[in-house]
Amino acid sequence: MSVRVVVVDDDPLVRSALSLMLGGQPDLAVVGEAGDGRAGVGLVRELRPDVVLMDIRMPVLDGLAATRLLHQEPAPPRVIVLTTFDADDHVVGALAAGADGFLLKDTPPPEIVAAIRRVADGEPMLSPSVTRTLIERVRADADPRVVSARRRLDTLTERELEVAAAVGRGLSNAEIARGLHLSIPTVKGHVSRLFEKLEVTNRVQIALCVRDAGALPDPE
Incomplete structure (x- = not known):
């Protein structure tokens, strides 16, 4: 059975690129796209995907707020925050909102595909740079x-x-x-x-x- 994915990003080119990339995988299926967080939440409630790729900075409702709403659903999907920003506040905010993964948009396509599979199986996924950001924050907070x-x-x-x-x-x-x-x-x-x-x-x-x-x- 394919992992059902919804892509939520305000950049249509990013949505198209992700859909094209994931569409070539035999075990993944992009079932919907949305251009802002509010529309994304509605689409997820309608389609009930397994995994959501969620941007952070979007109009109407940002990705962190949308992730919090999805996390409150009776059977929430797995959410991977996929963004160009790896500031520690974004990372911590995403994880606190209930995200299961945090990847940068410049992550190589094979790693994004692997992350979706891992998160769909219930395994959290952070990119190496994000992991370093969290480690540095913890160290700083202890100083x-x-x-x-x-x-x-x-x-x-x-x-x-x-x-x-x-x-x-x-x-x-x-x-x-x-x-x-x-x-x-x-x-x-x-x-x-x-x-x-x-x-x-x-x-x-x-x-x-x-x-x-x-x-x-x-x-x-």
Whole structure:
């Protein structure tokens, strides 16, 4: 019996490519396609496939929300999130929503086919790069310095985070003002509040806090 697959992606070219690729497999059958998460949920409820290939960024309803809805079904399908993004928030969000697999769209076709078969058999599947992302996140979450930095950044407003990131990149108050379309006195006020909220005494310590929290890339 063939594994019945539904493809949910807002890019018609991606849907066509996946359908063509999977259609050549004797044990797989693409039974439906949808261009957004809401339509995908409806199609899955109608067709009851075994596996759903789900994009993340889509109109109407994104892939994570759609996966959560499908996971609440009495007999939910297996869901593989297939996306161009491997940010740790996406990975954790997808798994928390109930996804059974997470693959990048540049995964070689044979590996995508193998992943569908494995997930259909009840075996979770993560691409190697996604596995590394999760390992790095777990390690970071266990680092007291990282935990402390993230805790302090969580106290900032969105604007204060922008100013902190700019300070972390080594920008002056005048450069920050131009980049964020603020007055220099306003920037100075934000920096003063950063000293207080982040419990630091100079701009270098702000930069270190931002970098420890993972809000800036490591220097080359």
